[in-house]
Amino acid sequence: CGLAAALAVFAFEDGGRALFLQPRPVITSVDGHAYSNSVGPTLAGTFAFFAALVFAGACAPRYDVFVDKCCIDQVDAHRKSSGILAIPEVLRRSRSLLVLYESDYFERLWCVFELAIFCSDRRFDAVGAIQLLPVARAPSVFFFFVFFGLVREYLEYVAPGNAFAGVANSLVIVACLALPCHMQLRSLDQKKKILADLRAFKLADARCSDERDRAHVERLIEARWRTRGGLEGFERHVRCGDIYQTIAVALGKHDGLIRYGDAVVAAWGVLFFGLGMHAHNNHATSHAATTLFGVFAALPAAFALHAKLTAKCHHLAVPYWVRLPVSTLALMLFIVAGCVVQFQLGRAPCRAVLGYGCLKA
Numbered sequence: 001c002g003l004a005a006a007l008a009v010f011a012f013e014d015g016g017r018a019l020f021l022q023p024r025p026v027i028t029s030v031d032g033h034a035y036s037n038s039v040g041p042t043l044a045g046t047f048a049f050f051a052a053l054v055f056a057g058a059c060a061p062r063y064d065v066f067v068d069k070c071c072i073d074q075v076d077a078h079r080k081s082s083g084i085l086a087i088p089e090v091l092r093r094s095r096s097l098l099v100l101y102e103s104d105y106f107e108r109l110w111c112v113f114e115l116a117i118f119c120s121d122r123r124f125d126a127v128g129a130i131q132l133l134p135v136a137r138a139p140s141v142f143f144f145f146v147f148f149g150l151v152r153e154y155l156e157y158v159a160p161g162n163a164f165a166g167v168a169n170s171l172v173i174v175a176c177l178a179l180p181c182h183m184q185l186r187s188l189d190q191k192k193k194i195l196a197d198l199r200a201f202k203l204a205d206a207r208c209s210d211e212r213d214r215a216h217v218e219r220l221i222e223a224r225w226r227t228r229g230g231l232e233g234f235e236r237h238v239r240c241g242d243i244y245q246t247i248a249v250a251l252g253k254h255d256g257l258i259r260y261g262d263a264v265v266a267a268w269g270v271l272f273f274g275l276g277m278h279a280h281n282n283h284a285t286s287h288a289a290t291t292l293f294g295v296f297a298a299l300p301a302a303f304a305l306h307a308k309l310t311a312k313c314h315h316l317a318v319p320y321w322v323r324l325p326v327s328t329l330a331l332m333l334f335i336v337a338g339c340v341v342q343f344q345l346g347r348a349p350c351r352a353v354l355g356y357g358c359l360k361a
Contacts, residue, residue, distance in 0.1 A: 001056075002049030002268055006041040010275040041275035049268060066090050068110065084216045088224065091118045096129045102136075103190040106197040106247075109206035112238060113217050117224070119246050120237075126246045127253075134190060137257055140183040144258075144266035148176040174328070177335075180258055180266075181327040184307060187257040188314045195248060201238040203231055256307025263300035271295045298338030306331045 072083030091097070097118045105111050119126045203221075208214045218231065225234045237243055258266065274291035310327055318326075 001052035002045040003271070005048035006045030006272050006275050009040040009044040012040075042269075042272040045268070045272040045275075066094065068114070081216060084213065085220070087114065088117050088220065092121050094118070096131065099130065099132045100135050101132060101190070101194070102134070103193045104197075104207075106194050106201070107205075107207055109203070109208045109214065109217055112201065112206060112243075113221065115247070116221075116234065116238060116243050119243050120224070126242070127249045130246065130250050132247075132250045134183075134187050134257060136183045136186060137262065140180050140258060141262045141266045143179055144176055145269045147172050148266070148269055177331050178324065178328045180303070181306075181310075181331055182324060184257045184310055185314075185320070185323055185327060188311060191251045192314075194251065195244075198244050198247060199239055201235060203235060254307075255311040256303060258303050258307070260300045260304070263303045264296060267295040267299045270299070294339060298341065299335065302331065302334035302338045305334050 068083075068087065072087075073079035091114060097115070099105070099111075099115070115130075118130070203218065208217070221234045222230050225231070225237070228234075229236065271291060274294075306327070309330060
């Protein structure tokens with residue numbers, strides 16, 4: 001919806017009209033054109049994006065979701081006990097398990113217990129049925145979307161040529177690159193800690209939000225693992241059995257915190273900003289096509305390469321204050337390289353189809 005709205009405004013303004021506010025001159029590019037910036041695509045695209053995000057749920061398919069904290073009565077002791085006893089059956093009937101984790105997730109008795117039950121019922125397809133997502137993923141994508149596109153749009157439009165706006169714009173770009181790098185490094189640390197917690201798991205050390213629930217959970221474990229060693233067998237199952245193997249494989253499926261779809265959504269602000277930059281300029285269509293290629297190919301590729309690089313180098317004994325700036329610089333270089341490639345690849349098709357190149361040398 002956001003892309004459709006931004007492209008519609010771009011097409012409307014391509015003829016020199018302004019839908020919302022008059023464009024303002026911003027920069028003179030290497031191709032000799034004085035670029036003007038229009039906020040029309042950004043305003044329309046952002047509004048449509050958030051409107052769809054809020055209201056699209058009414059049109060989406062309906063799913064039954066079980067969240068233990070919400071679906072089990074936390075006040076009535078009898079109903080709470082009945083709800084706890086029903087958890088194995090609920091998990092058995094569930095098609096998939098979504099885990100939103102932080103570094104201390106597998107220190108919690110409830111979390112390990114539910115995961116163990118789910119894995120034990122699906123010995124051959126547990127990895128495919130479990131989706132592990134770090135909690136930090138959503139704020140990273142939202143921060144990049146808002147600041148890299150929308151805040152830069154404000155700085156470029158409100159104060160073009162202003163020295164303070166230029167400095168602020170540079171700081172925003174650095175912050176937008178540093179935060180995903182910080183979250184990526186933190187995510188790798190979390191994965192490492194999770195596997196260490198599983199290897200050292202002990203029921204006595206596992207935390208329980210309400211200690212009165214511990215007896216219920218241990219009784220369920222004892223009954224479920226009676227033929228496999230009881231409570232001690234459960235601990236072995238977590239430390240080196242199917243649970244550990246399942247989580248290790250699930251965590252290893254993705255190197256990066258930000259995946260392809262996340263990178264595209266995060267770059268939505270950049271896309272809207274880019275369409276606004278090209279709506280009132282020469283060669284608008286070719287530049288818009290190049291912007292689309294950058295958002296859907298070059299930027300996700302930069303994040304993917306950065307994720308593989310940081311994952312490969314994570315075992316190195318380097319202080320964090322060194323890792324973060326090096327990681328940020330690497331991401332910046334990958335993005336710049338992607339931009340260079342996208343403009344070089346865009347020249348020939350644009351010249352062949354439209355009769356001119358995207359940028360002149």
